[in-house]
Amino acid sequence: MPKSNELPKAYNPREVEQRLYDWWEAQGFFAPQIDSSKKPFVVVIPPPNVTGELHHGHAMFVTFEDLLIRWHRMKGEPTLWLPGTDHAGIATQNVVEKAVAKQGKTRQQLGREKFVEIVWEWKAEYGGIITAQIRRLGASVDWTRERFTMDAQLSRAVREAFVRLYKKGLIYRGPRLVNWCPRDETAISDLEVEHEETQGKLYYVKYPLEDGSGFITVATTRPETMLGDTAVAVNPNDARYKNLIGRTAILPELGRKIPIIADESVAMEFGTGAVKVTPAHDPTDYELGTRHNLAFINVMNTDASINENGGVYAGLDRFVAREKLVSDLRRDGLLEKIEEHTLSLGHCQRCHAIVEPLISTQWFVKMQPLAEPAIEAVRSGEIKIVPERLNKIYFQWMDASHIRDWCISRQLWWGHRIPVWYCENGHMTCETTDPTRCAQCDSTNLHQDEDVLDTWFSSGLWPFSTLGWPDETQDLKYLYPTSVLETGYDILFFWVARMIMMGIEFTGKVPFDTVYLHGLMRHSDGSKMSKSNFRVGDNPLNVIAEYSSDALRFFILTSSSPGNDVRMNLDKVADARNFANKIWNAARFVLANLGDTPESLNHPFTQRPNLSLADRWILSRQGGLVNTINRLFEEFRFNEAAQEIYHFLWDEYCDWYIEASKVTLNGEDEAAKQNTRGVLVQVLDQSLRLLHPMMPFVTEEIWQHLPHEGPSLMVAEWPRGGQPTNENAEKDFERVMSIVRAIRNARSEFNVEPARRIPAIIAASEHRDSLETQREVLAFLARLNPEQLEIHAKLEPKPEQAYALVVEDLEIYLPLAAMIDLEREKARIAKEVDKARAELVRSEKMLDSDFAQKAPAEVVQREREKLASTRERVAKLEEQLNALNGAR
């Protein structure tokens, strides 16, 4: 049996955490214990970027998911937490491109095949970093099932999914106006564009009329796009321009003749009411161009420099071209004015370059047919989103009037290549196996589409591709659908919505029954964490090194309510570390007092005879805690659960029970000692179980030192709820606590030296006998002299020269003649009388109102009891006051 002096005074997480994690993993505790008679609990990890580094987003999801997983595992359910990484198309390609650039090379020089080979090498070399870092957080994932979105099996799933959608007509290809990132030189989806309010300019440009009769002035924020203008549009109801409709204007600098057309969509009140139309470079104009059959003139290259359609401006960067155009227009007297103007500019989510709308041939997924059943799944409650308010956001995005087709093709090299082959006749062949002949004309002259798929396309299949889909594997049959999908609310659309759509489409089942969305980690000042705003606290590994993984996790749990952001706060992390240390020291105390022959913990101590009041009290509180934690966990209220157990262990177990137990342990009664030893260790054991999903390391380390059965706390049984609490024991011990607090308070108020043991006289009426059994506890906790502690039912006459205290309906006198200041004492009691009387009035008034009739009987009853006890309290205080006045 370990002796307390074997445990260091302060807990050292650094040594413990690494050792325990390695041991758990080696023991195979992370893998599910498959039992087909039981319903499994399954969570798939939100796969981090394979070349990424740990950030607080990872710490957040590990904290919540590991809690869920460890809890369900302890409940005896077959439990799987499936890990893996994402190939992260653009992000990874950019990282590797930068690395290659350091050696003076570009990917174009290397060629596609060689470059992709280098990315794979990169992945092999650095792909383990993020998973190693996730281990540091204590994640109990089943590493034997680790997946990567570009594994052969998952790639097969991607291909199968694409082919099915293609054959169903839900995937199509065509030239459309898309968001184009000129730096990454690829199309991106609408979601990947981040809009930002920016201070820009509004340029008023005069377009001469062909007949020389004057000008029509248009307003634009992007003058360079005029190179692609194919019309000027006005509102048909605009009196100013009615006579110009149908006439022709001359595009300045290029001299192109363009028609003046009428369209309802033009707002008369904006700018001049006349708008230049650039169908190839603006979403509104694209619609306009389609309606009016205008020419689509693309004036930009893939890097957003002006192309050959731009005349003398060809070859210039878009912003250089803008400057030159503006100065040329000014020179030619065609620039009317420039106004300040705020506009919303789209930026690439990955590289933050300003996105350019341009026409390009891309692949799209039709969303509406997929969205409908996905909306229904949430509406019907088949999928539950926590917190519920995010339902609305989900519906809004998915709604038919709002959802837009998803551009899934990317002009990248790293990713799943689009499984479509073209022949020389322009036919497309799309199969799950590489075709050798064109499906339509039998041509053998085939070449594959150059594009790859959006990373999120493969992520959307993650809950089932990782379990073997499209094959009907054992895992897929048993473990799918998964249970809870846990992630940050920022990827509700990117990932969660798409998984729901794809899951229903391909497996016929929703991929999970609950979505739990946590908030985002922010800086201590509330600002957003990002690469350009990096601080020391940003790196979870630094935080772990200084405070421990347990502390970081517990901080995250206590600080975040569902769906709300959490600010980094190292003081709170430190507090969580202190909590771990507190438990550690409580355990040292328990171990030091175990005795030589600790009993098995399987004995239900609540049933034992001759338990002390404190024993019964803490056991009852423990039972209540189990019920509370179970309820809160089930409702995903982890922050409240964390606070409950923190409060129980620190305030109730350590500050009161351990202190009270010293009375018994230092006493002579061997049977009582055995009881208390048992309760001490059992309550600690149960609490460690409850706390383990939140702070896995320190709880396991302590548990290993306690007498225990089974190899590890992480596979120990979860505490059973539903035990009745002991109301009487709780009331009785709370009375003891109140008395102790009152005496301590008095001592403090009147500066009694802490070490001094003082006399006390208690008038306890019907509680006399019960308090009599607690005289040693009272004396110890309140530092009373046991020889001078009197407990009576009634006191006649009242002691003189004493501090008089009223607790509930009993009176306490501290006869400390020498230290009493009568006037001060009277003032104190008078103040208390006032307070109690005010309370009495409030209570009487309330019971006199409609409250008595309309409030629930239980609430009224409680109020009546309170009234009665307040009355008694007032009476006693008044008596004391009178006694003091008489003493004068």
Place this chain on the structure above:
RNA sequence: GGGCGGUUGGCUCAGCUGGCAGAGCGCUUCCUUGACAUGGAAGAGGUCAUAGGUUCAAGUCCUAUACCGCCCACCA
């Protein structure tokens, strides 16, 4: 332009189905007592953003308003 969230002690935040306002940190006073100074004891500190309403009863429900933050959106 639509939608969502926030506004509670000096600071950071909890408060489930309405029933006398909570925590941690910070602050004040005291304590190196035998688990723990990463600690213990006692305390001070809030008209729950504002204005109405529903109710016996509102931090909690409803309606406006004001700030702060976020998401979505093709007005040049």
